[in-house]
Amino acid sequence: MADTPHGTHARLAPGLPEEVREQLDREGRTPVFDPTLGVEVDRPVRTTTPPHRLVALGDSLTHGFQSGAVFATDLSYPAIIAHELGWSDSYRYPRYGGPGGGLPLNLEFLLRELEERYGRDLSPWELPLALFRARSWMDGVEDYWERGPGRVAPVVRAYNHALAVYGWDLRDALSSTAAGCEAAVATPKDDLLSQVVENHVQRAALHVYPHWSTSTSQQTLLDAAKALGEQGAAAGEPGIETLIVFLGANNCLGSVTRLKVAWSGEDFQDLTAKNAYTVWQPEHFRIEYAELVRAVEPVNARHVIWCTVPHVTIAPVARGLGSKTTPGSPYFPYYSRPWIAASAFNPAQDEHITGAEAQAVDAAIDLYNEAIEGHVRQGREAGRDWYLLDIAGLLDRLASRRYIDDPNARPSWWTPYPLPPSLAALDPVPDSRFLTGDGKGGRATGGLFSLDGVHPTTICYGMIAQEMVNIMRLAGVEFLQGSGALRTDPVSVDFERLLLRDTLVRHPPQLLRSTLDILGWADQTLDWVRKALRFKA
Numbered sequence: 001m002a003d004t005p006h007g008t009h010a011r012l013a014p015g016l017p018e019e020v021r022e023q024l025d026r027e028g029r030t031p032v033f034d035p036t037l038g039v040e041v042d043r044p045v046r047t048t049t050p051p052h053r054l055v056a057l058g059d060s061l062t063h064g065f066q067s068g069a070v071f072a073t074d075l076s077y078p079a080i081i082a083h084e085l086g087w088s089d090s091y092r093y094p095r096y097g098g099p100g101g102g103l104p105l106n107l108e109f110l111l112r113e114l115e116e117r118y119g120r121d122l123s124p125w126e127l128p129l130a131l132f133r134a135r136s137w138m139d140g141v142e143d144y145w146e147r148g149p150g151r152v153a154p155v156v157r158a159y160n161h162a163l164a165v166y167g168w169d170l171r172d173a174l175s176s177t178a179a180g181c182e183a184a185v186a187t188p189k190d191d192l193l194s195q196v197v198e199n200h201v202q203r204a205a206l207h208v209y210p211h212w213s214t215s216t217s218q219q220t221l222l223d224a225a226k227a228l229g230e231q232g233a234a235a236g237e238p239g240i241e242t243l244i245v246f247l248g249a250n251n252c253l254g255s256v257t258r259l260k261v262a263w264s265g266e267d268f269q270d271l272t273a274k275n276a277y278t279v280w281q282p283e284h285f286r287i288e289y290a291e292l293v294r295a296v297e298p299v300n301a302r303h304v305i306w307c308t309v310p311h312v313t314i315a316p317v318a319r320g321l322g323s324k325t326t327p328g329s330p331y332f333p334y335y336s337r338p339w340i341a342a343s344a345f346n347p348a349q350d351e352h353i354t355g356a357e358a359q360a361v362d363a364a365i366d367l368y369n370e371a372i373e374g375h376v377r378q379g380r381e382a383g384r385d386w387y388l389l390d391i392a393g394l395l396d397r398l399a400s401r402r403y404i405d406d407p408n409a410r411p412s413w414w415t416p417y418p419l420p421p422s423l424a425a426l427d428p429v430p431d432s433r434f435l436t437g438d439g440k441g442g443r444a445t446g447g448l449f450s451l452d453g454v455h456p457t458t459i460c461y462g463m464i465a466q467e468m469v470n471i472m473r474l475a476g477v478e479f480l481q482g483s484g485a486l487r488t489d490p491v492s493v494d495f496e497r498l499l500l501r502d503t504l505v506r507h508p509p510q511l512l513r514s515t516l517d518i519l520g521w522a523d524q525t526l527d528w529v530r531k532a533l534r535f536k537a
Contacts, residue, residue: 031393
């Protein structure tokens with residue numbers, strides 16, 4: 001990683017892991033855009049199709065989380081892939097209803113509720129009424145999930161193909177079970193000051209995990225994947241055609257959602273103690289990921305796609321503030337909430353991380369991804385049909401303020417990511433800035449990230465799906481038309497269909513003319529970032 005004005009300070013920061021300190025003296029990791037890593041693997045000719053064409057292990061990005069809630073899971077990237085496979089009728093995934101649009105806090109639903117009642121402008125004397133309305137709305141959501149119809153999770157009587165839970169880090173995926181989630185959902189209390197659903201992650205997880213018997217209630221996500229690999233398979237054939245493994249982002253995401261860099265300690269494998277940490281030391285990450293690889297190896301899948309960890313400091317939930325004092329630096333002096341204007345930012349009062357801390361987090365993620373890449377390479381060298389999807393490189397190529405707006409900051413490998421034609425034709429073209437309305441019913445900025453500033457919009461989930469589809473075609477996976485006929489290359493995701501479903505991109509909320517204004521107000525009064533995006537609440 002190139003030296004920057006923050007680099008010296010980053011290396012001197014107390015508690016900084018030594019290998020991160022050393023990584024700061026090196027160039028940043030160069031992404032790998034060849035999914036095979038240049039290692040050929042013999043693939044025998046297949047005459048059968050496994051019964052489970054797609055299984056996805058992951059966290060919020062695989063679960064379908066968007067704008068602070070898991071809701072429209074039929075628009076998650078695995079569900080989009082299943083649609084393109086012609087297999088959507090067989091693809092099993094959790095569903096979430098309720099009056100407020102899923103769990104735990106659907107910001108889009110909340111903003112549209114306020115806009116419907118108060119219009120696009122809130123006068124000063126309407127703010128108390130809007131606050132009261134927001135709290136009442138949230139109270140109704142809380143009552144539904146804690147005391148109403150949503151309090152009882154459905155009994156999952158067949159293994160889901162979507163094996164993902166928002167907020168889950170590597171240890172959660174390896175160790176958490178339905179039984180543990182049921183124990184965590186204690187008798188809720190009706191807190192007038194905190195109206196985000198209690199134990200919302202565990203409640204959501206109970207829609208994912210198998211728990212139709214005592215034995216299945218003790219299974220982890222990896223156990224469920226292994227069971228699917230054995231189900232219905234022909235003799236000598238795998239039960240899963242393509243397995244996607246997309247985990248690890250929550251081992252560093254807290255650095256931007258909490259705006260705090262807390263390196264993991266020796267108790268990083270404790271399901272409770274680890275919640276104090278926001279960034280895993282690379283050594284600890286490697287230990288966890290190696291255990292994940294060992295758990296995936298016996299899963300009977302024909303192809304496995306492994307995803308790298310994105311550089312979370314690019315997500316617009318933490319916006320760079322101040323001027324880059326050195327040409328070529330990718331980093332701003334401070335990172336705080338996107339609704340705080342640079343002119344109003346006070347580092348003595350406002351939550352933030354420094355540019356030095358952001359650089360250290362990115363250096364750790366580079367080391368994470370070197371480890372993931374190494375596992376995929378070893379797998380292919382051992383004859384496994386494993387592939388690498390470098391999500392980190394994809395996101396870097398879409399980073400508006402870091403690279404697109406600042407040519408001097410671009411690393412030598414960088415090229416802009418080519419948007420699908422139907423997205424490139426939009427006005428304005430979607431970018432990685434925080435999504436805002438133009439006051440006229442349209443979009444002013446953003447389009448790739450939803451209203452929580454962390455998770456993709458529907459069209460961006462489609463872009464992830466397209467990258468997966470490309471790798472699946474490289475692996476020889478067949479995609480079918482609705483009639484059952486084979487699709488010919490190139491197999492393209494139907495972005496027109498996704499655009500019709502993407503209400504944020506087509507008609508974003510216009511309240512206060514800027515989404516940032518109302519979300520900043522909501523965070524100040526309702527503390528939604530801490531409650532909805534720290535996941536363990």
